[in-house]
Amino acid sequence: MTQLVIEDRGVIYDATRQPAETRIAFCTSLCRLRSGVWLCGFQVGPVKQSPQSKIGLCRSNDQGRTWTQIHIKLETRIDGVPGSLAAAEMIEVEPGRLLLFATWFDRSDPQRPLFNPATQGILRSRQLLAASTDDGLSWSAWRELPTPELTGCATTGPVLQWADGSVAYTYESFKEYDDPRPACHAAWLVVSRDGGQTFSRPLLVAHDPSHHVYYWDQRFCATQRPGEFVALFWTHDSAAQRDRRVHFRRASVVDSAIVGDDVRETTLPGQIAAPLQLPDGRLLAFVVDRCGPCTMSLWQSADEGKSWPEQERLVIHTHDERAAVTPGGEVIDFNQYWEDMGKWSFGHPALRQLDDARVLCAYYAGTPGCMSIHWAAVRV
Numbered sequence: 001m002t003q004l005v006i007e008d009r010g011v012i013y014d015a016t017r018q019p020a021e022t023r024i025a026f027c028t029s030l031c032r033l034r035s036g037v038w039l040c041g042f043q044v045g046p047v048k049q050s051p052q053s054k055i056g057l058c059r060s061n062d063q064g065r066t067w068t069q070i071h072i073k074l075e076t077r078i079d080g081v082p083g084s085l086a087a088a089e090m091i092e093v094e095p096g097r098l099l100l101f102a103t104w105f106d107r108s109d110p111q112r113p114l115f116n117p118a119t120q121g122i123l124r125s126r127q128l129l130a131a132s133t134d135d136g137l138s139w140s141a142w143r144e145l146p147t148p149e150l151t152g153c154a155t156t157g158p159v160l161q162w163a164d165g166s167v168a169y170t171y172e173s174f175k176e177y178d179d180p181r182p183a184c185h186a187a188w189l190v191v192s193r194d195g196g197q198t199f200s201r202p203l204l205v206a207h208d209p210s211h212h213v214y215y216w217d218q219r220f221c222a223t224q225r226p227g228e229f230v231a232l233f234w235t236h237d238s239a240a241q242r243d244r245r246v247h248f249r250r251a252s253v254v255d256s257a258i259v260g261d262d263v264r265e266t267t268l269p270g271q272i273a274a275p276l277q278l279p280d281g282r283l284l285a286f287v288v289d290r291c292g293p294c295t296m297s298l299w300q301s302a303d304e305g306k307s308w309p310e311q312e313r314l315v316i317h318t319h320d321e322r323a324a325v326t327p328g329g330e331v332i333d334f335n336q337y338w339e340d341m342g343k344w345s346f347g348h349p350a351l352r353q354l355d356d357a358r359v360l361c362a363y364y365a366g367t368p369g370c371m372s373i374h375w376a377a378v379r380v
Contacts, residue, residue, distance in 0.1 A: 001282065001302050004314035005379045007358065012040045012058050012067045013373040015366060021046045024371050025056060026364040029158065030350040031090035033098070038064050039136050040350075040362055041088025041100070042373050048342045049114040051107040053084040055100075057136055064360050064375055070136055074102075078126060078142065082107045085128075087155035090136070091167055093195040098132040100139060101169050103155045112177065114342075117335040120183055121175040122152050129169075129196065145169065145190070145199060151176045156187065157219040157274070158350070160229055166193050168229075168253065170205070170218055185214040187233065191253055203258050205231060206249060212239040215247060215263065219274040219349075228252040230305065232273035232285060233263065241331045246273045246287060248305050268299060268308050274351040276359060278380060286316070286349035286361055294319040296349060296363050298378060316361055316376050319346040323368045345371055 015023045027043035038060040045053035057070040076083050086103045093099055105114065106124040114123055127145040132138060147153045152174030160168040168189045175183045186207040190199040206215035215233040222229055233247040246268035251260025270289035277283055283301040285308065296317040299308045323343035326332050346365040354360040354377060361376045 001300055001309075001312050002380060004298055004300065004312070006314070006316065007377045007379050008065070009374065009376040010065065011372055012362060012375050013042065013044075013056060013069065015370045015372040021052065022056070023369065024048055024050075025373050026348055026371055027087050028348045028350045028362045028364055028373055029087070029089045030352045030360060030362050031092065031098070032352055033092050033135060034095050035135060036063075037061060037135050038360075039090055040067065040373060041090055042364070043086050043088065045084070049084070049086070051082075051084050051110040053086060055085045055088040055102060057088065058373070059136065063354060064377060072137075072139060074130065074139060075142060076104070078104055082110075089155055089157065089159050089169075091159040091161055093161075093165070093167060096133055096135075097195070098136060099159070099167075099196045100130045100132065101145075101155055101159060102128050102130075103153070103171075104128050104142075115338040116177045117338070119175070119178060119180055120334065121177045121179045122154070123177050125153050127153055127155065127169075127171060131196070147171070147173065147202065150188070150202060151179065156217050158221070160189070160220050160222050162222050162226055164226060165195070166191060166227070166253075167196065168192075168220070169199065170220055172216065172218065182211060184211050185216075187215045187218045187231075189220075189253075189258075200256060203253065203256070205251075205258060206233060206247075206263050210239075213237050213244075217272045219272065221275045221277055223250075223277050225252065227254060228260075230275045230277060230283060232268075232275045234271040234273065235265070238334060241334070243271065243332070246270055246285070250305065266305065266308060270297075272347060272349060274349040276351045276353065278353070279356070282380075284351060284359065284380070286351040286363075288347040288349055288363070290321070290325050290344070294321045294325070294346065296346065296361075296365075298361065300380075314378065316378070317346065317363065317365055317374070319365060321345060343368055
């Protein structure tokens with residue numbers, strides 16, 4: 001396979017130059033527009049998952065080499081209830097018209113953390129959508145996306161887009177903060193064939209009927225076949241109290257259903273993993289691994305994800321993690337794991353095609369008190 005080489009790297013959002021209230025940036029996303037503009041979205045606040053968390057955006061006009069911050073104000077109060085915003089996944093559904101997807105969390109009680117260790121539920125949430133017609137400089141009012149009969153929902157990764165213009169928004173469901181019932185986790189997507197005006201009912205992507213395995217933080221990429229996608233999952237086994245290897249699924253949206261292979265385990269170690277299919281058919285996976293040494297690595301597969309040779313791996317970032325880390329290979333206390341997630345100081349890989357020969361990687365990294373958004377251009 002072709003050797004992967006880092007050509008250049010830099011910073012998208014420099015948290016060291018920010019005031020205390022916007023010094024923690026994470027939940028990275030990338031979007032390339034037809035105009036040539038690149039946008040990077042992220043969650044920003046004084047700490048991770050703060051009641052004051054909001055969305056940050058940066059823009060590049062030179063293929064990702066330099067970035068400037070876009071100062072936007074997206075409403076955090078929904079129906080009079082104060083909230084925080086998480087994620088900022090964007091897609092250009094037609095020339096000059098962008099959609100931004102985010103998750104809103106109820107912060108009416110600012111003393112409540114995102115995760116309830118007593119019930120293992122999360123704050124009440126809503127899935128939101130806004131539109132822009134000026135390359136992200138301004139955005140419409142929020143519109144809520146329904147998640148019928150699903151609770152504990154949150155945006156999980158990039159919006160899919162196929163050649164026919166169809167798009168798919170991905171999220172996961174869990175349980176709400178005060179719900180005493182056992183958790184039931186699942187990964188979903190909804191499809192729009194009219195530029196985001198309407199969406200399908202939720203289509204199930206991954207779910208363990210025994211409720212022991214959680215397919216967290218799904219990341220997708222569209223393939224060259226209509227309606228087909230590749231998905232990678234941070235996979236946690238609650239019964240075994242440990243993370244498993246990254247899991248993989250190739251499937252297609254056909255009419256109103258998802259059909260294809262079952263979810264299977266790969267050889268990839270790590271947690272969140274962002275896939276990308278190159279024009280020559282190779283699959284890339286940008287993976288965060290906290291099992292030590294802590295790394296962000298770009299892997300490649302020439303056999304549709306069946307194998308990921310170690311010798312073809314390119315380390316993008318090696319991290320000196322100063323926050324608490326629960327290694328994926330050891331027995332994990334679930335409540336402690338959630339607490340640790342709020343302290344991790346690197347991760348959230350985003351991966352996009354830059355041009356015919358290169359891809360753009362983005363991620364957050366820093367110290368527990370100051371986390372910036374970084375980029376690396378890789379020749380593939």
